[in-house]
Structures are given as C-alpha cells and as structure tokens.
Amino acid sequence: MNVIGDPNQAASAGEEAGLDPREAVKILEQAKRQAQRQFNPQPPLLVVVGAALVFLFGYGAVWWSMRDQHPYSSGPALWSLAVLYGLIAISAIAGSVVFGRAQSGVGGRARRQQQIQGVAFAAAGIGAWVVEGALRYRGVSFEIVYGVYGPTVPLIALIAVAAGINAMRESWLELGVCIGIIAVASVSTFFGPLGAWGLTGLGCCLVLLAYAAALVVQQRRA
C-alpha cells in the first residue's frame, strides 16, 4: 500500500545527473558505515569506562568493607552495598539510554528480538538469584552464599546471555569481553569471599579497560 503522499516537491528531490561511479562508491561506503554505527552502536567509550569503574569502585567498596573479616563474619557493610547498587543503577540507566537511542524508530523483527533478549536476561538473573536463595535455605553458609556465589554466579549468568547474543551477531570483540569477564568471575571463586569480590572487581575493570582501548584503536583505524 502506497501511503506516502505526493508532496509536489519532486523538483527539490534533485535528480543529480552524472554521478561519478567513484563518488557513488564513497557515498555507499559512508552510508553503510553510518548506518551500522547508528543501528549497532558499540557502547561509547564513556559507558565502557563507566562500567569499568562500577566494577572497580562497586565491588571494591564491598571488598574494602570486608577486608578485615578473617574469617568471614558479618559480611559487607550496608554503605558498601549502597555504593555497589547505586553504581549499577547509574550504569544500567546510561546503557539503556544508549541502546534506546540506537533502536529508536526501528521496528519489526528487531523489536521482537529485543523483547526475547530481555526475557533471556530476566530468566538468567532470576534463576541465579533463586538458586542463591535455595542454597541459603538448604543451610549453605553465608560465606559461600553471599561471599562467593553472590558476586560471581549471577554476573556469570547475565554475561553468558550477553555472550550468546554477541556470538549470534558475530561481534567477536564483544564476545571476547564477555568470555574474559566470565573467566575472571569463575576463577575468583577459588579465593573465597574477599577474592570473589576483590578479584572480580579488579579483573572485570581491567577487561573493560582493555575493551575501551580496543575501541579507541578501532575508531582510529576507521
């Protein structure tokens, strides 16, 4: 159905005659790059560095509040959890603004895929937290449930979903970042509560800073 009306502005459309083929190639490449950048944006450098700082200061705050607990006793201080969740909230808002801007005006299959991805993230997060509750219910110690499982397994579950999405998109750099975060979080569980919070925070921060550096290199090459 043709619903685009006739605006009587055909003259303004300008049939640019005699377009040079080399110029056409240039226009084609520029338009392709611009569209790919706008529809599938790599997160801006600021967002990546921000996420790195969330790991460093959020996880770092929790580690700091527990650093003298040998053995694990009262767990993280409330102020440190407030810092962690506050930073996560700010980071989530910034990420959703960037993603929302990229997908503005795009509909059809892409919109359905976003909804399905949202369901996958929700399922992974809820599943991981339900298991955390179940472990505590079954009498597993606070040290393991909140000290080791809490900072790592929900993160691994959420990042595994992100890894799957990036693999489908063939976004290899982002897939590598996801694998790096999963590796850091998994290995850190060997080092107890302090290791889980401290190493996950520091390691994920470094992975994200390396990603930021790779983005800078990519942008310069482009």
Add this chain to the structure above:
Amino acid sequence: MSTSTVEPLDPLIHVPARLRILVTLAALNEGDTLSFTRLQKMLDLTPGNLITHLRKLEDARYLKSEKTSDGNGLTTIVTLTRRGRAALDAYTEALRNLLGGLAP
C-alpha cells in the same frame, strides 16, 4: 580479446539520496522497519525531499511504506523489500565491475 560486458548502473539507485536511503535500510535485518522520522534524521534530508525519493523507490517496489499507530498517533514506517535488497546488491556489483574496468 575479452568480451566481458559491464552491467549498466540502475538509474533509480544511482542518485546520492536514494543510494543512501537504500544502504541505510539494507543495514537493518530483513523484515525490520524504520520510522520515517528516524530515517529523515539519519540522512539529514527535508521531509519533502525524502518523501519524493521514497515514493520513487516505492513505485519501483524497492521498498514498502505504511502508516501505523505508535500510541502517540500515526507514524510512517519504511521497509526494504527483497526486490530492493537484490537491486542494491546488483547495483553494488555493477559498480564494482565498472570500477574494476576503469582501474588503471
């Protein structure tokens, strides 16, 4: 002696604005739609200019447009058809062949 021929460039696509429109829509997955407003912002064209080019592409069945309700009123959405995608691929190939022939 070589007898290779160079395909002519599709004159409907061989116009900067229409080439940009098709390339932008082709960057979406098959079946995805793009709102008129977003397309206009991305290409930095006036509404009248964009409508004129879209109409020509729609007449050639390179794209489809329809009005939908988005909750805040009616909005026009545009989709690249398979025919449009194939035409852009053929144009790109023809351009490559032409430039290959022109290259020193």
